[in-house]
Amino acid sequence: MKKNYLIASLVMLLTTLQFNAQVVNGNFENIKPNFLPSNWGMNLSLPVVIDTETGETTSDNIQFTWCIPALCYVSYEPHTGQTAMEISNAFNQTQNKVIPGEAMIFSDATQDSPGWNPGVPIEPGMNVQTLGFFYKFFPAGNDVAEAKLTVFDAEGNEIGTASVEISGTNSQYSYVYSYIDYTSNAQPAYMYISFNMAKEGSTPTFGSRLIIDNVVTNFQALDVVLNTTPINTDFAIAPTVVDQEINIIPASNAVGIINYKIFNMEGRLVKEANVENTNSYVYSMNIDELNSGVYFLQIDSNLGTTTKKIIKK
Incomplete structure (x- = not known):
């Protein structure tokens, strides 16, 4: 990432x-x-x-x-x-x-x-x-x-x-x-x-x-x-239908280490990254190696756990 x-x-x-x-x-x-x-x-x-x-x-x-x-x-x-x-x-x-x-x-x-x-x-x-x-x-x-x-x-x-x-x-x-x-x-x-x-x-x-x-x-x-x-209290991701790279805009009030995990439909962890949220930026996560299908992006931060659905082309 x-x-x-x-x-x-x-x-x-x-x-x-x-x-x-x-x-x-x-x-x-x-x-x-x-x-x-x-x-x-x-x-x-x-x-x-x-x-x-x-x-x-x-x-x-x-x-x-x-x-x-x-x-x-x-x-x-x-x-x-x-x-x-x-x-x-x-x-x-x-x-x-x-x-x-x-x-x-x-x-x-x-x-x-x-x-x-x-x-x-x-x-x-x-x-x-x-x-x-x-x-x-x-x-x-x-x-x-x-x-x-x-x-x-x-x-x-x-x-x-x-x-x-x-x-x-x-x-x-x-x-x-x-x-x-x-x-x-x-x-x-x-x-x-x-x-x-x-x-x-x-x-x-x-x-x-x-x-x-x-x-x-x-x-x-x-x-x-x-x-x-204005202060954004949610994590935004784009696009939700992904070819190679997914972009994540962290919530404005998210601080410290943020843990990103991607699970497949079977619940198996297929990708993970820990990133320190210290500045304003857009994260870009490359998922080109994943097979086509539906996945879930789990985000753990000081704000709790957020889950987003993504589709890999």
Whole structure:
């Protein structure tokens, strides 16, 4: 197990605020009159049929999870601050099919509908290293959501991508991140960030909800988020469906030695580590050697024993 220390000096905080400026309204605190976060959105656009004889117009009947006629909107269940962003599926009653919820970032603060999106500019020297965010997920079925970041150069060539798969019920905020896989040394010029409630190949379910907060593109920016977070009395883990590495954010009031144990479904201990909790950091535990299946992470600290379920791909 390794420690990814998050430096908390004032100088670093000021620097990281500058270095993450390209994630426009990544904390979703700026809200527009239509109840959408500024610079984010995806209103549902449906074709309208006009009867040439009567002039009457008709469109499909759409049912939304809440009374707001949009696929994403402001949430008052934030990780930090006052607001976050919620994304949910809709249901086309006319066609009897689910419409996956979606949200994307816009450079233009007034834009929130489908159409031309030139992306968010990346200023020279900006650190775009990862896609990271806090989330809560309430799937009504076996939904698999996906977050994606794509980086382009000044000529419009794709030079890097990062994606995060989201699945399984997660009623408490967890932090998750993915490194950007760069395929070119060209200077990043602009980027797109999107959240989709139906990863390609998955089936969306009406009633599923995803809440996102504090979107960042580097670990230094995450430090700003963690240093403005109220005291957390629970251990957060992400992702819960793991490929190689699980990240653990200790409770803020956990002190001393923390014992981490992973048990398989038969109750056999398959991995263990003891770590002294003396700073603010995210633990990264590599479980690549474990077989695919369901496991339980037991955390023993001064706060008692906490157990989390994880799934190894």
